[in-house]
Amino acid sequence: MADGIVRGLLPGELKAVVAVVTQTAREARARHRLAPTSAALLAQGLAGGVLLAALQKGDSRVNLQVECDGPLRGLFVDAGADGTARGYAKSPHVDLELGEGQFRWRGALGNSGFLSVLRDIGTEYYRSSTELRAMDLARDLDHYFETSDQVPTRVALALKKSPGDDLGVVAGALVQCLPGGDRHALDEWGARLDEALKAAVDSVGESGAEAVFRAVFPQAEVLAQVGVAFTCTCSKARALETLKSLGAPDVQHLVDTLGSTAVTCHFCGAKHEISLPDLLQILDELGAPSPKN
Numbered sequence: 338m339a340d341g342i343v344r345g346l347l348p349g350e351l352k353a354v355v356a357v358v359t360q361t362a363r364e365a366r367a368r369h370r371l372a373p374t375s376a377a378l379l380a381q382g383l384a385g386g387v388l389l390a391a392l393q394k395g396d397s398r399v400n401l402q403v404e405c406d407g408p409l410r411g412l413f414v415d416a417g418a419d420g421t422a423r424g425y426a427k428s429p430h431v432d433l434e435l436g437e438g439q440f441r442w443r444g445a446l447g448n449s450g451f452l453s454v455l456r457d458i459g460t461e462y463y464r465s466s467t468e469l470r471a472m473d474l475a476r477d478l479d480h481y482f483e484t485s486d487q488v489p490t491r492v493a494l495a496l497k498k499s500p501g502d503d504l505g506v507v508a509g510a511l512v513q514c515l516p517g518g519d520r521h522a523l524d525e526w527g528a529r530l531d532e533a534l535k536a537a538v539d540s541v542g543e544s545g546a547e548a549v550f551r552a553v554f555p556q557a558e559v560l561a562q563v564g565v566a567f568t569c570t571c572s573k574a575r576a577l578e579t580l581k582s583l584g585a586p587d588v589q590h591l592v593d594t595l596g597s598t599a600v601t602c603h604f605c606g607a608k609h610e611i612s613l614p615d616l617l618q619i620l621d622e623l624g625a626p627s628p629k630n
């Protein structure tokens with residue numbers, strides 16, 4: 338079943354969102370060759386980033402960044418309201434035996450760090466950060482909304498293992514007060530959102546975002562649905578622009594020492610080969626003197 342986002346409205350003027358990002362998380366794992374714990378944490382990051390993006394309007398984007406002092410070191414997710422998402426874990430190799438309970442991610446995330454959200458709001462970017470407290474992405478996203486965004490919001494993230502795949506189902510759910518929304522109803526949702534999402538993922542997770550949404554929020558009205566897919570915007574043309582931005586001396590140095598190079602995209606792992614003629618073309622565009630024949 339393809340990944341997706343479902344947005345809806347709950348009684349009490351509450352916004353409800355469900356994201357299922359199983360395939361997206363599996364693709365991220367394959368592209369970056371992630372070990373199980375790195376893959377599980379990036380999967381949660383992708384679910385969180387896609388939920389944040391679903392709160393945006395139009396074609397705007399959200400960057401969710403975690404920096405931490407544990408072996409994972411951090412992760413970065415870029416997601417759009419249009420359902421495009423990409424991301425990477427700073428350390429792809431984390432493979433730990435994790436227990437259960439609220440402290441289980443500490444082995445990978447460590448004991449301190451920051452969660453930052455960069456939102457593209459059309460004409461400008463808005464960035465806010467909060468200290469990691471729970472070392473659990475869902476709880477730290479709650480904390481982010483409370484301290485930085487100041488919009489009452491509750492987040493749940495769920496990972497279900499299936500036989501043969503640690504990323505059997507990857508999903509997230511969010512409830513947020515609209516202006517004048519019922520704060521008491523939100524708190525009630527907050528108290529049971531983790532359990533409700535887990536139960537929905539266990540029973541209908543493989544059936545996709547709409548099935549999960551209807552199981553978590555049976556009384557909600559569905560407003561919109563959009564597919565989600567791992568999508569990167571990198572290209573050889575962009576890699577050439579990046580090299581060009583280094584300036585003529587650095588590009589000349591590449592010509593003199595390596596003759597050619599490759600630019601690997603952090604987000605998707607794609608490797609863009611840059612040949613000697615490409616480098617000479619950049620030098621030409623930068624107005625550097627032509628190399629002597």
Ligand SMILES: [Zn+2]
Pocket residue numbers: 569570571572602603604605606607
């Ligand atoms: Zn890329």
